[in-house]
Amino acid sequence: MALRRRSYHHGNLREALIEAAIYLIEKTGPHSFSLSEAARRAGVSAAAPYRHFKGRDDLLEEVARLGFIEFGKALSKAYGEGGPTPLDAIQRVGSSYLKFAEEHQGYYMAMFESGIAITRNSTLYQVYEDAFSVLIKVTQELVDAAPPETRPPVSMIANHIWAMSHGVVELFARSKQSAITQFSASDILSSGVLIYLNGLGLLNGTSPERG
The missing domain is CATH 1.10.10 (Arc Repressor Mutant, subunit A)
Structure with missing residues (x-):
């Protein structure tokens, strides 16, 4: 920047x-x-x-706050664009996550790697929740398309995919580890999400249209 x-x-x-x-x-x-x-x-x-x-941490929290605002915008844009199915949407959101981490490293590190206590700052926590709500929405669509008796908790799936995305960023997108694998960070995340969702029985060979 x-x-x-x-x-x-x-x-x-x-x-x-x-x-x-x-x-x-x-x-x-x-x-x-x-x-x-x-x-x-x-x-x-x-x-x-x-x-x-007030001090360095106050400045760091402000950088993180602004980062979460931009992060939420990026995820929202990805959520609203492209293919018509919930699976398409969740893959786009994942790709947007990786792209944000690559293009806005200062923001990303302040948000996720600085050790700031997000829950202790109500303003910061709100923008964090706003960004996370995008993943909740797309996950809700995916769960709603599954038979009622097979639907796992939406928040659990959203948190798992968030954690998976963050792990891919740390291990492969911004790490020297990316040099020792033949797969791109995007491919690793995309295939990991597919395997995870299939294991939960949320794919079942179908991709219903989004409502």
Whole structure:
């Protein structure tokens, strides 16, 4: 993400610090950057960030909050596009997850790898829930298409697919492990989701149209 240098005197200090934090997270990880480094990159004094943020963790939580907003938009867009079946939709959402992690690494690391306590920040938790609700919706469609007696809990499936997506990102999409496998991260996730859903009896050789 290219950083546009700004200054407090132009009224953009908050945005400049966020952009600086994203840059530093991408370069050194979410645990290594400091508030003073963000201030230096934004071209302001070490004391200036405290006009907008209580400390480093406060800035990190704001980066994560903005990341979840963009993440939710990306998943929602994927959910609403393309093929007509619930399985098509869930595969698109998974692909969107991987694409977001690749294209917005600073956001992704702040969201999932920084150690911030999402549930302790109500605003942050709400945008997290908004993003997760997309996966809940597409999973609900898939479960609703199955016979009532075979329907597993929607939230369980959604959490499993979320965890599977995150695991693929960590092991294959942004890791050196990707160099020792012949399969792409997208193929690994797609096949893993298919195997998982088939094991739950949610496919059964049919792909009903979405309602």
